[in-house]
Amino acid sequence: MNIELARYNMIEQQIRPWDVLDQSVLSLLAVVKREDFLPPSFRALAFVDTEVPLTADAGPNAPRMLSPKVEARLLQELAVHKHERVLEIGTGSGFMAALLGHKAQHVLSLEINAELVALARSHLQRAGVSNVTVRQADGTGGAPDEAPFDVIVLSGSVFKVPATLLDQLKVGGRLIAIEGRQPVMRAVLYTRDGEHALRSTVLFDTVAPRLAGFAEPTRFVF
Secondary structure, three states: OOOHHHHHHHHHHHHHHHOOOOOHHHHHHOOHHHHOOOOOHHHHOOOOOOOOOOOOOOOOOOOOOOOOOHHHHHHHHOOOOOOOOOEOOOOOOOHHHHHHHOOEEEEEEEEOHHHHHHHHHHHHOOOOOOEEEEEOOHHOOOHHHHHOEEEEEEEEOOOOOOOOOOEEEEEEEEEEEEEEOOOEEEEEEEEEEOOEEEEEEEEEEEEEEOOOOOOOOOOOOO
């Protein structure tokens, strides 16, 4: 496989048509090697428009990397700046953390799965990304001792973003998450306009793997 051609096609045929037109994001996706953040057995899927398994268990509930176009769109909508501090919930392979690290001052990424913590740390070190801290932790409560953050990213889906995380945004800060449950999920951008002013904007419809630990509503059963 011609890897650079596959990368180019991913950007031009998947990502750009999904309204990702920010040249800084497109350029970053050409530089940060997505294939290096996947297990060897799944690297051939690095540029495919799909969620890629991150462990040997590729079952329906296995952890997965978000599809390329969703990662790119989330990154564009957040518009991260070099002076900003970012909190990521759900490190996964470390790829999104690496992208954020290139744009931010510092990224704290929380991952509950010990296997993925080790994997992400290894990937980030090999990629030379030094401003990302990966911590094994339940991300549902965020990191209140280190809040407030300029940006919070949920790298997976939840039914609803808990107030605990929204409270950790500083004024002017943004939080992005994929909310809902199949078959209807939506990427939502929350912006804190003031101490007690929070604005939400629905960005696009999609689906994404669940983040572990977040509350689910009780399903009504007859």
